Amino acid sequence: MKRHNNELEIDEDISFERSTWKIQRVGWVIMLLIVLSAILGFTGRGGLLNVNKQTVTSTDGTMEIEYERFQRREASSELKITLKNISTPSPTIFFSTDFYTKQRIDKIIPEPEKVEAGADGIVYTFAVDAPNTQLIFHTKSTTFGQIQYSVQRPGSSAETIKHFVYP
Amino acid sequence: MDTIIRGIVLYLFLMIIFRINGKRALVEATVFDFVLLLIIAETTEQGLLGEDKSLTASLLLIITLIGMDIGISLLKQRFNFFEKVIDGGPIILVDKGKLLYDRMKKERVDEADIMESARAMKGLKRMDQVQYAILEKDGKITIIAQDDAG
Numbered sequence: 355m356k357r358h359n360n361e362l363e364i365d366e367d368i369s370f371e372r373s374t375w376k377i378q379r380v381g382w383v384i385m386l387l388i389v390l391s392a393i394l395g396f397t398g399r400g401g402l403l404n405v406n407k408q409t410v411t412s413t414d415g416t417m418e419i420e421y422e423r424f425q426r427r428e429a430s431s432e433l434k435i436t437l438k439n440i441s442t443p444s445p446t447i448f449f450s451t452d453f454y455t456k457q458r459i460d461k462i463i464p465e466p467e468k469v470e471a472g473a474d475g476i477v478y479t480f481a482v483d484a485p486n487t488q489l490i491f492h493t494k495s496t497t498f499g500q501i502q503y504s505v506q507r508p509g510s511s512a513e514t515i516k517h518f519v520y521p
Numbered sequence: 522m523d524t525i526i527r528g529i530v531l532y533l534f535l536m537i538i539f540r541i542n543g544k545r546a547l548v549e550a551t552v553f554d555f556v557l558l559l560i561i562a563e564t565t566e567q568g569l570l571g572e573d574k575s576l577t578a579s580l581l582l583i584i585t586l587i588g589m590d591i592g593i594s595l596l597k598q599r600f601n602f603f604e605k606v607i608d609g610g611p612i613i614l615v616d617k618g619k620l621l622y623d624r625m626k627k628e629r630v631d632e633a634d635i636m637e638s639a640r641a642m643k644g645l646k647r648m649d650q651v652q653y654a655i656l657e658k659d660g661k662i663t664i665i666a667q668d669d670a671g
Binding site for chain 1: 526537540541542543571572588605609610611612617624628653655665668
């Protein structure tokens with residue numbers, strides 16, 4: 355035990371405490387940066403910048419997919435598909451396997467008429483009576499990390515959707 | 522396995538976050554500090570158990586948390602430096618009656634806090650009756666009175 359002023363027995367290590375203060379202040383800055391990135395939207399579930407909302411359109415322009423780039427595990431998320439100028443009353447959409455194995459599909463609005471499972475994915479058939487219509491998929495990720503799958507309408511390009519899921 | 526990882530991550534996270542906050546975090550025990558503590562506890566609970574409300578998860582979690590605690594206390598006992606990193610050490614704030622303002626500022630302690638401790642612990646009336654004030658590693662301020670203070 356060290357002795358301070360020859361009377362006070364204390365294990366003070368002021369140089370260590372000084373470095374602690376420095377590290378603490380660095381920690382405060384990191385905390386601030388985390389909050390800022392959350393406000394901007396980098397941690398999912400909304401945000402001031404639209405970094406979270408991503409939109410892709412298929413090459414023939416009949417399908418627009420709006421999805422959330424950053425998700426959180428077990429937190430609800432939305433995938434919106436807008437169909438434009440479609441000629442058939444029963445459009446089909448294909449999703450590759452990861453869409454339903456790495457996320458739970460809570461609800462599809464409107465409910466699909468028919469669901470078919472294939473070797474490498476799932477095909478939903480919807481009933482629509484207008485050429486422009488919107489479909490909403492409510493999902494919850496069951497794993498964390500990267501989730502990647504493709505969405506395709508027959509005769510059009512396969513669009514790759516990538517989500518990053520926080521634990 | 523998921524539960525155990527959650528337990529370890531949250532244990533380490535809370536340890537780091539409270540260390541970053543500083544010694545005086547939540548020790549002033551004002552009403553608001555108490556409320557804050559409750560909110561943090563409530564938020565932590567969600568992260569710890571998630572959707573899993575099973576008894577197994579609770580038991581596993583308790584074992585994990587207590588295990589972490591034992592492990593860390595063993596490490597602290599074995600390595601002095603580790604203890605210093607985790608807990609910090611005492612800091613002299615008043616040295617032979619002289620207030621060390623730079624340290625007080627860094628630890629967010631003011632004269633009123635020192636006098637509060639001086640009153641509570643020693644029944645002192647004035648700052649000049651304080652010989653030493655020490656910010657202990659648990660965040661409390663201990664006071665040693667001047668020899669002639671009465």
